[in-house]
Amino acid sequence: MVPRRAGAILCTATWCRRCRGNEMDGATLEVEDVAMTAVYLASDEARLVSGHNLVVDGGFTIGKLAGKVAVITGGASGIGKAAAAEFVANGAKVIIADVQDELGHAVAAELGHDVAEYTRCDVADESQVAAAVELALARHGVRVNAVSPHGVATPLAVSGFRGLFPAASEEELRWFIEEGMNELDGEKLEAEDIARAAVYLASDEAKYVTGHNLVVDGGFTVVRRFLNMSSITEGNRINMSRIEVS
């Protein structure tokens, strides 16, 4: 009896000659390349190959951060959690350093233990930070950059504004962070936007960028610089009707 074999080839619509997503210098993916791969999988040369997905993408799916290891402080929640997911999606391995053990372990498990590891690390304690970094890095060619986010409605931001507006509801607080402080029409800042900025800074695309503060604030600090709380608040409540949201 001839055993049945099954193989798959990843062939995505993003791969056309006009596409700028090619990761391989000097080579363009042609339909013939995919066809030859299919011929190989169907031939006797691949007689012992079954259940295999042969990715023909010039390294695209390996990602911008292949071979890199990142320590993500505060990686159990909010922006750090989104950054950990984005780094892994781009091929990095991550050390999630946080003080919320249960959440941190859960995030590492969600991402996969082959690419993510949790370690308890209180960033207020230098020796714990050093231990987390040593766990992750062979120290060479270190670049240091910062990402400065505007308001993202994470647990930290919501509880921070609750201190300012104790009478406001959860919905009002989230609205205030996402819409009330927003200067950019039609766009809302999300944890993933910060995560992608961090991926860029960590990648070789930013190989000569160091000592930089990448402000991701939808123009807030250029346009406004400070928040006129009285225009959208009444006492310790948030007046959502005072701002027109597009």
Ligand SMILES: NC(=O)c1ccc[n+]([C@@H]2O[C@H](COP(=O)([O-])OP(=O)(O)OC[C@H]3O[C@@H](n4cnc5c(N)ncnc54)[C@H](O)[C@@H]3O)[C@@H](O)[C@H]2O)c1
């Ligand atoms: N959300 C925003 O609007 C906003 C804006 C600007 C800057 N930030 C900064 O971004 C960072 C992440 O905040 P977030 O909004 O994602 O909040 P978050 O509450 O969702 O996540 C913060 C994470 O940090 C961890 N953490 C707290 N203290 C720690 C410590 N001592 N050591 C290690 N981990 C600790 C928490 O356990 C949590 O998992 C913070 O430094 C915050 O100040 C946030």
